[in-house]
Amino acid sequence: MTHRTYELDRAHVFHSWSAQASLTPMVIESAEGSHVVDDEGRRYLDFSSQLVYTNIGHQHPRVVKAIQDQAATLCTIAPQHANAARSEAARLVAELAPEGMDHVFFTNGGADAVEHAVRMARLHTGRRKVLSRYRSYHGGTQTAVNLTGDPRRWPNDYGSEGVVHFFGPFLYRSEFHATTEQEECERALEHLERTIVMEGSDTIAAIILETIPGTAGIMPPPPGYLEGVRALCDRYGIVWIADEVMAGFGRTGTWFALDLYDAKPDLITFAKGVTSGYVPLGGVIISEPIYATFADRVYPGGLTYSGHPLACAAAVATIETMKDERIVEAAATLGSDVLGPGLADIAAKHPCVGEVRGVGAFWALDLVADPQTREPLAPYGGSSPAMNEIVGACKKNGLLPFANYHRIHVVPALNIAHDEARQGLEILDEALSLGDAHVAR
Incomplete structure (x- = not known):
């Protein structure tokens, strides 16, 4: 059935913001909380909240x-x-x-x-x-x-x-x-x-x-x-x-x-x-x-x-x-206690991270090819091999990121467990080492 889902998508679905012929969309079969599951049974920690909207996570029973x-x-x-x-x-x-x-x-x-x-x-x-x-x-x-x-x-x-x-x-x-x-x-x-x-x-x-x-x-x-x-x-x-x-x-x-x-x-x-x-x-x-x-x-x-x-x-x-469930308060705590400090630590380790910005469960890493000139790691309006490598490494290790041009946005569910959020930061930390290889020395 999952193979048929993909084939029917490619045969009939017209995707937004995309050149149609080169698409290979991931098939998602299910989701729960802060995870989605693809057609091969692989679980991904959703650090994108899809398009930054699953604020209470996936499939909240209430x-x-x-x-x-x-x-x-x-x-x-x-x-x-x-x-x-x-x-x-x-x-x-x-x-x-x-x-x-x-x-x-x-x-x-x-x-x-x-x-x-x-x-x-x-x-x-x-x-x-x-x-x-x-x-x-x-x-x-x-x-x-x-x-x-x-x-x-x-x-x-x-x-x-x-x-x-x-x-x-x-x-x-x-x-x-x-x-x-x-x-x-x-x-x-x-x-x-x-x-x-x-x-x-x-x-x-x-x-x-x-x-x-x-x-x-x-x-x-x-x-x-x-x-x-x-x-x-x-x-x-x-x-x-x-x-x-x-x-x-x-x-x-x-x-x-x-x-x-x-x-x-x-x-x-x-x-x-x-x-x-x-x-x-x-x-x-x-x-x-x-x-x-x-x-x-x-x-x-x-x-x-x-x-x-x-x-x-x-x-x-x-x-x-x-x-x-005090989910708004949870987002504030997530930002102050987990994402803010964790991303600051990541920025200190990786020369490809030019700046960290954000609040609550709403953060961005501005990635650069040169920390001095702040040249972005991908051109405005485009992507780059470096960005593709970072995103690919995240997915390979079970993290679904939100990437746009030269940035990685960290935008999980507001009520994500702190341990899960730290796990996602660890995966992102490892992936950013690939970006460091593209930074001017």
């Missing part, structure tokens, strides 16, 4: 049962009707959001959450342009991929979506010749304001930012940056959209990455961890002023499956499980 129970009661109903699962999911999400953000619009995932947040901002302001940073990812649909600030945008960008990109703060690869976090913050905010002014502030509907950029490199903003963005948005009448699709629901050791900062956005997009990916669900959390815009004015947008009962039941069970 969430699986909630989905089963919902399926037995009400599999689906059109979104114009209220249903118990959606109502409770909205209450729980709003309860976790900043004060005054009491309404939730549900989508199928993160990309369409971004699409709708941008639509709301444009209609609310009467403006068109949206600013987003380089080194970001916001989704694969048309507006979302144009907002994205990585090379996946390039083949899809015709300059027609009203998007303007700017540089965000990233001290390790600073665009501003900064030498301290404070300099980086101040210069990045100055650059953003100059961009706003030169583009025409009254043409800009929104600024969208991943609170902590995820796929682009897990780069926590310096102290004061998000507060500065909030001030600029207030000054120029711009909506701030916080993209929490990857960083939200416990990934950073707080319910939202925003909880680490003293700044409140106008709209928040979420997905992924809200259901631990068990059933697709995303959404937009809406502030009172934007809600008021559509209180007596029709919002021209919707989805057939907005607030789908199965997805919302999974969200309710996921959030309740995370609360009862």
Whole structure:
């Protein structure tokens, strides 16, 4: 059967972000907790949380049962009707959001959450342009991929979506010749304001930012940056959209990455961890002023499956499980006691590790071919033999990593056992010796 699974995949499945002819996808037969099992019975420790969404691990029995129970009661109903699962999911999400953000619009995932947040901002302001940073990812649909600030945008960008990109703060690869976090913050905010002014502030509907950029490199903003963005948005009448699709629901050791900062956005997009990916669900959390815009004015947008009962039941069970099992607190402890110290030790041993960044269960190793010049171990937008060797060694030794360009991201389940996390770090430690062989001496 497993051979047939592979053959049917190659015969009929069109994969995302891939050249189809050269693919050899791993067949996964089962998963549990922090492990997945392939078609040959090999177990892999999942340090990727798939695409950084299985925040409570695989096959948590409480969430699986909630989905089963919902399926037995009400599999689906059109979104114009209220249903118990959606109502409770909205209450729980709003309860976790900043004060005054009491309404939730549900989508199928993160990309369409971004699409709708941008639509709301444009209609609310009467403006068109949206600013987003380089080194970001916001989704694969048309507006979302144009907002994205990585090379996946390039083949899809015709300059027609009203998007303007700017540089965000990233001290390790600073665009501003900064030498301290404070300099980086101040210069990045100055650059953003100059961009706003030169583009025409009254043409800009929104600024969208991943609170902590995820796929682009897990780069926590310096102290004061998000507060500065909030001030600029207030000054120029711009909506701030916080993209929490990857960083939200416990990934950073707080319910939202925003909880680490003293700044409140106008709209928040979420997905992924809200259901631990068990059933697709995303959404937009809406502030009172934007809600008021559509209180007596029709919002021209919707989805057939907005607030789908199965997805919302999974969200309710996921959030309740995370609360009862203190999984968000577990992520904070995992970061402070295991991943943070362990990755610092690894960085001290390996010249190919240029920088370690992260918080909670959200970490990245920035790998370099030259520690002095910080030349990346693979080109921006590509891979390299060195990176392929590292990833191959991880898989050979039973670790499923998350690799992107010249980085390895360490993003396991938030509730991974500490011993398992240390085991994964040991495998990664050994694999990085292959990267060291490619470092300039």
